[in-house]
Amino acid sequence: MSTKTAGRKIVINPVTRVEGHGKVTILLDEKGNVQQTRFHIIEFRGFERFVQGRFYWEAPTIVQRLCGICPVSHHLCAAKTTDMIVGAKTLTPTAEKMRRLMHYGQTLQSHALHFFHLCSPDLLFGFDAPVEQRNVIGVIKADPETAKKAVLLRKYGQEIIKATAGKKVHGTGAIPGGINKNLTIEERDIFLKDIDTILQWSIEALELCKKIVKEKLEFFLNFGAFDSNHLSIVRKDGCLDLYDGLLRAKTADGEIIFDMVKPEDYLDYIAEEVRPWSYMKFPFIRSLGKEKGWYRVGPLARINNCDFIDTPLAEKERQELMSLSGGKPINASMAYHWTRMIEMLHSAEKIKDLLNDSDLQGTNLITQGTKQKRGVAWIEAPRGTLFHHYEINDNDQIVLANLIVSTTNNNEPMNQVVNVLAKDYLQGKSEITEGLLNTIEVGIRAYDPCLSCATHALGQMPLHVQVINHKGEVVNELSRK
Amino acid sequence: MSMNVVTFTIDGVEVKSAPDKTILQAADDVGIYIPRLCYLKDLPPGGHCRVCTVKVNGRPVNACTYPVAEGIVVENNTEELHSLRRNIIEMLFVEGNHFCPSCEVAGKCELQALAYRLALLTPQMPYLYAQKELDATHPDVYLDRNRCVLCGRCVRASIYLDKKNVFGFENRGISMRISVNSNDGLKDTNLTKDDKSMSVCPTGCLVVKRQGFTIPVGKRPYDKKPIGSEIETKTVNS
Ligand code: SF4
Ligand code: SF4
Ligand code: FES
Numbered sequence: 039m040s041t042k043t044a045g046r047k048i049v050i051n052p053v054t055r056v057e058g059h060g061k062v063t064i065l066l067d068e069k070g071n072v073q074q075t076r077f078h079i080i081e082f083r084g085f086e087r088f089v090q091g092r093f094y095w096e097a098p099t100i101v102q103r104l105c106g107i108c109p110v111s112h113h114l115c116a117a118k119t120t121d122m123i124v125g126a127k128t129l130t131p132t133a134e135k136m137r138r139l140m141h142y143g144q145t146l147q148s149h150a151l152h153f154f155h156l157c158s159p160d161l162l163f164g165f166d167a168p169v170e171q172r173n174v175i176g177v178i179k180a181d182p183e184t185a186k187k188a189v190l191l192r193k194y195g196q197e198i199i200k201a202t203a204g205k206k207v208h209g210t211g212a213i214p215g216g217i218n219k220n221l222t223i224e225e226r227d228i229f230l231k232d233i234d235t236i237l238q239w240s241i242e243a244l245e246l247c248k249k250i251v252k253e254k255l256e257f258f259l260n261f262g263a264f265d266s267n268h269l270s271i272v273r274k275d276g277c278l279d280l281y282d283g284l285l286r287a288k289t290a291d292g293e294i295i296f297d298m299v300k301p302e303d304y305l306d307y308i309a310e311e312v313r314p315w316s317y318m319k320f321p322f323i324r325s326l327g328k329e330k331g332w333y334r335v336g337p338l339a340r341i342n343n344c345d346f347i348d349t350p351l352a353e354k355e356r357q358e359l360m361s362l363s364g365g366k367p368i369n370a371s372m373a374y375h376w377t378r379m380i381e382m383l384h385s386a387e388k389i390k391d392l393l394n395d396s397d398l399q400g401t402n403l404i405t406q407g408t409k410q411k412r413g414v415a416w417i418e419a420p421r422g423t424l425f426h427h428y429e430i431n432d433n434d435q436i437v438l439a440n441l442i443v444s445t446t447n448n449n450e451p452m453n454q455v456v457n458v459l460a461k462d463y464l465q466g467k468s469e470i471t472e473g474l475l476n477t478i479e480v481g482i483r484a485y486d487p488c489l490s491c492a493t494h495a496l497g498q499m500p501l502h503v504q505v506i507n508h509k510g511e512v513v514n515e516l517s518r519k
Numbered sequence: 520m521s522m523n524v525v526t527f528t529i530d531g532v533e534v535k536s537a538p539d540k541t542i543l544q545a546a547d548d549v550g551i552y553i554p555r556l557c558y559l560k561d562l563p564p565g566g567h568c569r570v571c572t573v574k575v576n577g578r579p580v581n582a583c584t585y586p587v588a589e590g591i592v593v594e595n596n597t598e599e600l601h602s603l604r605r606n607i608i609e610m611l612f613v614e615g616n617h618f619c620p621s622c623e624v625a626g627k628c629e630l631q632a633l634a635y636r637l638a639l640l641t642p643q644m645p646y647l648y649a650q651k652e653l654d655a656t657h658p659d660v661y662l663d664r665n666r667c668v669l670c671g672r673c674v675r676a677s678i679y680l681d682k683k684n685v686f687g688f689e690n691r692g693i694s695m696r697i698s699v700n701s702n703d704g705l706k707d708t709n710l711t712k713d714d715k716s717m718s719v720c721p722t723g724c725l726v727v728k729r730q731g732f733t734i735p736v737g738k739r740p741y742d743k744k745p746i747g748s749e750i751e752t753k754t755v756n757s
Contacts (some may be wrong), residue, residue, distance in 0.1 A: 091653065093655070093661070093731070095623070095729060095731045095732065096621060096731060098624060098732070099620065099621040099732065100621040102620075103618075132616070203736075204736025205736050208620040209736065210732045210735065210736055211735065214729075218732060218733050218734065218735040219738075280636035315563075387672050404733075425588070433661075434728060434729065435655050472525060501732060
């Protein structure tokens with residue numbers, strides 16, 4: 039897209055080591071000041087068409103095709119939506135707990151992947167370390183022991199997914215009104231054998247993250263920091279809950295914007311803006327409007343929003359982190375990493391609790407009630423709040439589907455982080471450096487975006503930057519293979 | 520030698536059979552699996568799909584319709600025939616619109632199971648992406664033509680087992696479709712979900728509603744054992 043704005047346009051394409059594609063454009067005015075930044079997401083649009091005309095009970099398996107990164111979140115969110123359609127108001131304890139186990143397994147493996155493969159290279163080697171070192175291979179070379187644990191943590195989560203959903207990808211476990219299997223004693227014992235190690239490694243990962251951050255606390259708290267609202271679900275009593283709850287939004291200062299919103303009312307509180315230059319919509323809180331209503335989702339928003347965590351180790355960590363801001367929301371982008379690790383620990387604790395719960399061996403798997411034509415549900419996917427909304431016709435076919443995915447919820451924050459970083463680092467400079475590219479990548483990566491359905495070899499995507507002047511001429515260009 | 524027994528060979532193995540059987544029936548009786556799709560025990564053979572092709576004295580025939588005869592030499596388990604069968608299965612895949620990972624009959628689908636058994640991994644032929652209709656009008660069952668392999672089992676089951684006449688074929692060649700005996704879709708037929716024809720479809724085309732995905736992965740018929748093994752595990756006695 040050529041710009042009518044007088045100024046240069048810098049294009050960074052694609053952002054490496056985010057899951058999928060992205061492109062960054064920085065518009066500068068004639069003086070070289072950052073005028074506007076745009077984070078273009080080349081992302082599959084048309085979720086809705088994937089399920090239209092299909093039967094509601096197919097949704098939990100079909101929607102997994104939408105995203106290769108967090109298929110389990112889509113699977114569970116769709117299943118929760120179909121619970122509403124079949125009138126299953128309360129699931130059986132076995133069904134609810136099996137689904138929770140699946141979800142914590144998914145969160146554990148996703149957070150482990152992000153931290154070790156995508157984020158730790160940045161933290162361990164510094165943002166300006168050469169790309170050749172600042173990748174997962176570099177981590178393996180520098181610290182083979184940590185790398186091994188990362189692989190096993192991830193594997194543990196994936197095995198939990200397999201035991202609850204039937205397969206590591208494209209599972210079918212969650213079905214309208216419940217689940218199609220329980221956890222056998224044999225399966226349980228395999229997981230119980232290793233859970234204390236998994237807990238220990240989750241603590242170590244968190245400690246590693248904290249150690250690095252605390253060494254340069256000021257820097258981390260200011261890097262890519264900006265104020266925002268925060269949105270997440272919380273349990274009725276305000277507790278962190280990744281699987282189910284009611285919607286809460288807080289301002290950057292921690293004031294409640296709304297609270298205890300039910301899924302079926304989401305459209306009264308959230309709206310989506312379309313901007314011509316982006317495929318991805320920009321959601322916002324209705325009462326605050328487009329300009330001020332955008333919000334962060336994901337680990338940071340969740341930890342900011344909840345009143346407490348119901349697992350002791352994670353709660354202690356939450357308190358320590360929140361004491362940095364006197365209990366008010368933290369608005370630093372890099373705090374995503376810290377909160378992600380608190381959630382990984384929380385997931386490990388939850389998995390342990392669940393494994394010791396004999397409800398998982400129950401045989402009452404499905405509930406049904408009076409059929410409804412409309413279903414809306416949400417879940418806290420690893421990357422943030424995910425909304426599914428379906429409406430069906432008399433033939434059980436989905437006639438309307440609306441999905442707001444986590445990365446879409448974080449769309450504006452990712453644009454903001456690019457903006458803030460570009461302003462800080464580019465001000466006055468005309469030369470694009472590797473350092474600028476690195477900085478922007480690190481900022482975006484904190485949000486763990488899943489940008490398309492495609493997964494790529496980690497850290498192997500080329501990076502391309504262009505500076506274009508107001509006449510549309512390329513005046514500066516930087517590529518890395 | 521009794522008049523009531525004929526003796527012949529399948530892949531060099533001697534087989535004895537009553538003279539009124541087809542090659543496929545005789546093979547089933549002795550625990551030899553000949554791949555098939557449109558054939559179903561309890562239904563008259565249709566001879567539509569040609570997946571059961573074997574060679575009799577060097578000539579390709581349908582095992583499901585060809586009668587046994589004294590001294591014939593039958594080839595079944597050869598790479599040549601498997602490759603032919605693979606081609607047929609592949610064509611059925613690319614002519615339809617199949618996406619097994621999100622299909623509710625995956626794991627119990629005979630088409631999918633045949634693809635696994637015959638080691639058909641990814642179709643090399645171009646997909647047709649043909650526009651096919653889903654009939655969801657019936658309160659209890661649906662007909663998703665995207666997954667139909669035109670085996671005609673439902674047609675025969677409706678006529679011979681249910682004594683109804685719900686299904687038929689329309690058009691020819693590439694535009695051939697399964698049709699229903701009404702102007703307004705399945706809801707206007709006398710089909711019920713308990714009809715025999717509702718249990719014969721080898722794929723996810725003719726399916727009872729609201730039952731999908733209730734059997735977990737690992738417990739579905741073909742998760743553990745390949746298609747045909749139920750025949751092969753029979754004790755061989757002639
Ligand atoms: S009908 Fe069979 S082959 Fe077709 S999508 Fe379903 S499982 Fe796959
Ligand atoms: S609907 Fe099923 S049984 Fe009938 S012809 Fe099609 S594939 Fe065969
Ligand atoms: S099974 Fe013989 S032709 Fe189909």
